[in-house]
Amino acid sequence: KRIFFNLFPIFLSRASPILTCSFPQNELHSVAGNVFVEVQKVSIKIPIETSARHLHISQEDFEKLFGEGSRPHFIRELSQPGQYLCQERVTVKGPKGVFQNMALLGPFRKETQVELSLTDVRKLGIPGVIRQSGDIENTPGCILSGPCGDIEIPKGVIVAKRHIHMPPEDALALHIKDNDEVFVLTKSYGRALIYADVVVRVHRSYHLAMHVDTDEANAFCSDAEPYGVIVKFFDSNFNTDKWIEDELSGIRR
Helix, strand or coil: CCCCCCCCEECCCCCCCEECCCCCHHHHHHHHHHHHHHHHCCCCCEEEEECCCEEECCHHHHHHHHCCCCCCCEEEECCCCCCEEEEEEEEEECCCCEEEEEEEEECCCCCCEEECCHHHHHHHCCCCCEECCCCCCCCCCEEEEECCEEEEECCCEEEECCEEEECHHHHHHHCCCCCCEEEEEECCCCCCCEEEEEEEEECCCCCCEEEECHHHHHHHCCCCCCEEEEECCCCCCCCHHHHHHHHHCCCCC
């Protein structure tokens, strides 16, 4: 039986082309399966950006630190659209230490949030709580100092969970959905790492980039061209703690 092909490329962001074919109905499923397998082999180079200690601030807290009616002064845009570095700086105080001149990012947030590395929180004497940005319930607080005085925030100090900002077209190409957790193999020179538990946040406004803190960036040691690729060990999200338990029990996945 003769089969006629109608092939043309469709490009999804930086992914390799997918070929669509005209086949009889009873052969469509096997062809779709083959194409799916090929696409799964393709990954995307993900730039890795180091997110040094910084804070996001509410308008109310900003005015307490810098004066009623004051507004942050723009310096430059950051990699994610709508985010920018401000001229104003804040001092962050903990029970054991202080960080002066901490970077302040705009625009205003609903609640103030301080993002530190695990090394940073130890220096300040604050518990290290790993969270996604915005998830600040039951997190420790600290004291913030500005030109107009000090304020104590009761919560909001987090160690940001390593994450990828991803636009929908890249998520579609990689068969990933919002809040999936993935493994990322980093490009390095002698200290390559595979990072587990990397959460993917998908939104149409995002620019593709993985964000790690200074501890994580120093660990894989790549200043020239930091990037990584998503590697898939399992068919779906899999808890790494369970993986360790399986390995110790002799279960090989």
